[in-house]
Amino acid sequence: MKVAVCVKRIPDTAESEIKVDDTGKDIIKDKLAFIINEPDNYALEEALILREKSGGTVVLVSIGSKETEEVLRIGLAKGADEAVRIDNAGLAGSDAIVLAGVLAAYFRKEQFDLVFTGCIAQDTQDSQVGPALAQFLGWPHAMYAIRFENKDNEVVVRRELEGGSLEVKKLNRPCVVSFQTGGNAPRYASILGIRQARTKPLERLDIASLGLEQDEVGDTGSKTRLIKLYVPEVSSAAEILQGTVDEKVSKIATIIKEKGLL
Amino acid sequence: MSVTVLAEHRQGTIRDVTYEMLAAGRRLAHEMDGELEAVILGDDCEAMASELTRHAPRVVCGCHPALRYFSYETYQHVLLKLIKERKPAVFMLADSALGADLGPSLAVKLDAGIVSDVVDFHWTDNELVVSRGMYGGKLNADLSVKHSPAIVMVRQSFFRPEPIKIKGELVHYEVNADLETGLQTRHLGIEELSISGIDITKADILVGVGRGVKEEKNLEPVQEFADSIGAVLVGSRPVVDAGWLPKERQVGSSGKTVKPKLYIALGISGAFQHIAGMKGADTIIAVNKDPNAPIFAVADYGIVDDLHKVVPVLRKRLQEMKS
Numbered sequence: 001m002k003v004a005v006c007v008k009r010i011p012d013t014a015e016s017e018i019k020v021d022d023t024g025k026d027i028i029k030d031k032l033a034f035i036i037n038e039p040d041n042y043a044l045e046e047a048l049i050l051r052e053k054s055g056g057t058v059v060l061v062s063i064g065s066k067e068t069e070e071v072l073r074i075g076l077a078k079g080a081d082e083a084v085r086i087d088n089a090g091l092a093g094s095d096a097i098v099l100a101g102v103l104a105a106y107f108r109k110e111q112f113d114l115v116f117t118g119c120i121a122q123d124t125q126d127s128q129v130g131p132a133l134a135q136f137l138g139w140p141h142a143m144y145a146i147r148f149e150n151k152d153n154e155v156v157v158r159r160e161l162e163g164g165s166l167e168v169k170k171l172n173r174p175c176v177v178s179f180q181t182g183g184n185a186p187r188y189a190s191i192l193g194i195r196q197a198r199t200k201p202l203e204r205l206d207i208a209s210l211g212l213e214q215d216e217v218g219d220t221g222s223k224t225r226l227i228k229l230y231v232p233e234v235s236s237a238a239e240i241l242q243g244t245v246d247e248k249v250s251k252i253a254t255i256i257k258e259k260g261l262l
Numbered sequence: 263m264s265v266t267v268l269a270e271h272r273q274g275t276i277r278d279v280t281y282e283m284l285a286a287g288r289r290l291a292h293e294m295d296g297e298l299e300a301v302i303l304g305d306d307c308e309a310m311a312s313e314l315t316r317h318a319p320r321v322v323c324g325c326h327p328a329l330r331y332f333s334y335e336t337y338q339h340v341l342l343k344l345i346k347e348r349k350p351a352v353f354m355l356a357d358s359a360l361g362a363d364l365g366p367s368l369a370v371k372l373d374a375g376i377v378s379d380v381v382d383f384h385w386t387d388n389e390l391v392v393s394r395g396m397y398g399g400k401l402n403a404d405l406s407v408k409h410s411p412a413i414v415m416v417r418q419s420f421f422r423p424e425p426i427k428i429k430g431e432l433v434h435y436e437v438n439a440d441l442e443t444g445l446q447t448r449h450l451g452i453e454e455l456s457i458s459g460i461d462i463t464k465a466d467i468l469v470g471v472g473r474g475v476k477e478e479k480n481l482e483p484v485q486e487f488a489d490s491i492g493a494v495l496v497g498s499r500p501v502v503d504a505g506w507l508p509k510e511r512q513v514g515s516s517g518k519t520v521k522p523k524l525y526i527a528l529g530i531s532g533a534f535q536h537i538a539g540m541k542g543a544d545t546i547i548a549v550n551k552d553p554n555a556p557i558f559a560v561a562d563y564g565i566v567d568d569l570h571k572v573v574p575v576l577r578k579r580l581q582e583m584k585s
């Protein structure tokens with residue numbers, strides 16, 4: 001079984017203030033740490049589990065700048081066999097559908113049995129790449145997968161619906177499966193893994209080598225155009241209590257008491 | 263020029279997001295000087311379609327045995343034809359387990375623009391401009407979308423449904439495509455989330471804990487605090503993903519929707535998927551060390567500080583108060 005896992009390198013913004021840069025179209029990234037998009041870790045884990053059971057190879061695929069190779073090395077250290085970086089030169093302004101098209105161009109060139117993705121990139125939050133990629137390839141897909149079973153010529157996926165119930169679905173192979181978080185426990189890279197990762201193959205491609213023309217991608221290829229990024233206005237903001245921890249807690253306790261909340 | 267809203271339903275019931283979309287879609291159609299239309303697909307959806315005529319001026323109802331369960335494949339077959347015939351400028355569907363499975367693949371097939379997590383839209387100078395969330399709710403983005411049509415995936419539990427009651431027209435749409443052969447996927451069933459412990463939707467006081475708690479061992483003092491005030495401990499998705507709390511304790515769109523008297527959110531950033539599950543609480547108190555955390559937009563009271571410092575003091579103070 002040859003399995004690809006699409007991974008994205010994203011800034012870790014959960015606990016940092018985000019500032020929009022002067023262009024108004026991007027965030028200031030110099031003080032941010034970068035990580036593998038979290039759902040992609042679950043997708044990778046699922047691929048590694050599958051390989052442990054039924055053999056084969058796991059290939060990481062990412063569209064990004066040179067720095068993306070740092071997260072690809074982490075994925076290789078966790079156990080992926082090979083990595084491919086599609087350089088993002090010429091891709092500025094590409095929307096999720098265009099990026100799915102770029103990935104599709106790669107998957108048309110190479111033979112894979114399965115392509116795994118995360119369900120959402122936690123920075124731009126499109127949740128479009130997996131299903132769109134499948135459609136470009138003419139393959140079936142499943143979004144928000146949390147369980148995956150490989151059968152003879154097909155796969156069985158449990159995908160999460162609202163309220164936590166699961167839809168059980170059978171898909172022909174090859175197919176694209178987009179993983180939600182929580183279905184497994186992503187492993188950490190071992191010291192040995194990190195050492196081995198240094199010598200594992202990391203291929204570099206660009207859009208020309210995938211047979212794509214510049215006007216199919218970027219701004220011109222995209223049907224959505226970013227106008228600006230901004231901090232959303234909040235209509236009803238909380239009353240923020242001031243003072244030392246003791247003072248703030250006392251105020252909360254008084255409110256809870258007065259409102260009879262306990 | 264029209265706005266078409268894809269109605270979402272499950273097990274014979276129209277989901278709330280449908281009414282939310284119809285309210286938002288009506289405003290957009292008005293701006294466009296256009297019409298609003300709802301589309302409902304299913305195996306036997308007459309009753310639901312006629313219910314929708316009270317909320318939309320026109321409801322297109324397509325019934326076929328193969329549409330019994332949602333599948334992006336069968337829906338796509340029907341909708342590609344329907345969209346080509348009816349030519350809406352905007353096709354609206356929920357950013358949901360259904361919408362995210364269907365929308366992007368529909369966009370590829372139609373060669374149409376698509377935006378996710380949409381929270382606002384305007385029609386200006388014959389152009390659709392939408393606002394959407396990014397970065398866990400910390401930023402919004404405005405985008406323009408080409409309309410051929412424009413596919414808009416609307417955030418759930420965001421727009422307010424309108425209690426209007428009209429008498430719309432019901433249009434039967436003949437689904438005569440072959441929906442049984444050549445399928446690449448098959449629906450095998452639904453597994454409901456089983457509840458073995460406490461039903462969190464019934465509790466009056468909930469203490470919600472998020473990734474800010476950092477480690478499993480830090481959950482202990484939080485659990486003790488919850489116990490001391492007679493609250494049930496619940497969590498955001500990452501806490502459940504990590505296995506620190508069972509799935510039935512997850513609050514949010516892919517967990518439970520709760521409406522307690524008091525919800526105390528500890529180290530929860532306030533992503534909309536979490537907020538969707540708890541914004542109905544009477545009083546919300548949030549503790550987060552990040553003053554810009556989106557949770558403070560829905561909370562009534564906020565403490566900007568380290569939860570590990572706040573929790574022991576809060577426990578002590580509330581206990582004193584009780585005795």
Ligand SMILES: Cc1cc2nc3c(=O)[nH]c(=O)nc-3n(C[C@H](O)[C@H](O)[C@H](O)COP(=O)(O)OP(=O)(O)OC[C@H]3O[C@@H](n4cnc5c(N)ncnc54)[C@H](O)[C@@H]3O)c2cc1C
Pocket residue numbers: 014015119120144398471472473474475497498499500501512513514515516517518528529530531532533534535536539549550551552555567568569570
């Ligand atoms: C389809 C889908 C469905 C989803 N369904 C759900 C759902 O049902 N429920 C849900 O919760 N999420 C859901 N999510 C995930 C959601 O998008 C967020 O990722 C998640 O809610 C974030 O959880 P969090 O706030 O605990 O973690 P984070 O966003 O990482 O936030 C942690 C917070 O803790 C604060 N913090 C850190 N340390 C401290 C400290 N010492 N003291 C105080 N504060 C501290 C940080 O400032 C930060 O704000 C869903 C996502 C998708 C894509």
Ligand SMILES: Nc1ncnc2c1ncn2[C@@H]1O[C@H](COP(=O)(O)O)[C@@H](O)[C@H]1O
Pocket residue numbers: 005006007008009037039040061062063064096099116117118119120121122124125126127128129130
């Ligand atoms: N630049 C990228 N390179 C490789 N894979 C990506 C990239 N962007 C998104 N993906 C994949 O698509 C999934 C969904 O992303 P999105 O549709 O952008 O929210 C991610 O979890 C990744 O698996």
